[in-house]
């Protein structure tokens with residue numbers, strides 16, 4: 094494998110120096126990774142928006158994925174004034190976050206909480222980074238890849254994806270690999286309903302331990318897939334998502350739990366890199382976390398997204414600054430010369446509206462945006 098990209102969803106710059114993380118410290122290059130304007134200054138970004146920009150190289154104004162709980166964003170006459178208001182530093186941070194996270198979404202993408210269109214993979218008209226290469230990608234857990242599309246390589250859907258047993262569409266491409274991925278309870282990225290965020294009777298430690306186990310299962314599964322496929326296929330580029338930090342920090346501020354999560358993500362990343370031995374490794378986060386504000390008073394969020402604390406670290410000098418830089422930089426490293434973003438061919442999947450509605454309601458209950 095030439096380049097392996099590992100997502101540390103919600104890994105936070107100020108935490109990385111606080112804990113003992115030998116793999117992270119072994120990366121010779123690193124820096125901050127910020128969302129594009131106006132999300133950086135407005136202080137709010139959804140993982141849906143961030144990972145779509147990261148994986149396509151298209152800015153929000155082109156891909157329109159504001160958050161998991163909205164439909165695709167289409168421009169509204171007031172969006173210009175709202176976006177510029179959201180970056181006015183004289184306004185309290187909470188007001189700026191509400192402008193960008195709620196007002197913009199309600200105007201441009203349908204009212205949050207109402208049954209309506211919600212985004213999924215079929216709403217993203219751009220190629221993802223591996224779709225520009227001649228070889229294959231081994232992509233595991235990237236958000237907004239369900240329903241899965243025909244592609245060059247192997248893709249295991251990230252959130253929002255249903256449980257394998259409940260899915261009406263394939264969760265893995267090619268479909269024959271589904272049984273390899275889902276042969277136990279832990280692998281995959283479905284969203285569980287019982288969380289301390291929406292149910293005070295759920296204990297933080299057992300909830301977070303389940304996320305740790307799932308990250309372990311996903312790391313093992315990724316290596317298993319690589320070992321099974323690599324003798325025959327040219328797996329040129331890889332992506333593996335560790336989502337647990339995001340879920341865990343929404344649900345707890347307990348430093349010992351958070352330390353365990355970072356240390357596990359660091360160790361698992363080291364294990365995966367040792368097993369696959371890519372020429373280049375890039376680790377990145379979509380945003381950091383900070384203590385929660387009352388941005389979402391209806392949810393018992395312990396921490397929430399921080400747009401100033403995203404990071405990247407790599408074995409080579411990627412020189413990333415913004416999410417939009419990531420796909421061009423990966424392609425540059427793979428010596429692919431093309432204009433980014435590029436529209437993909439028309440979709441070839443079928444989606445079940447009913448099923449998507451259930452998944453998105455679950456996401457919304459848990460306070461995802």
Ligand SMILES: [Zn+2]
Nearest residue numbers: 102103140339
């Ligand atoms: Zn995230």
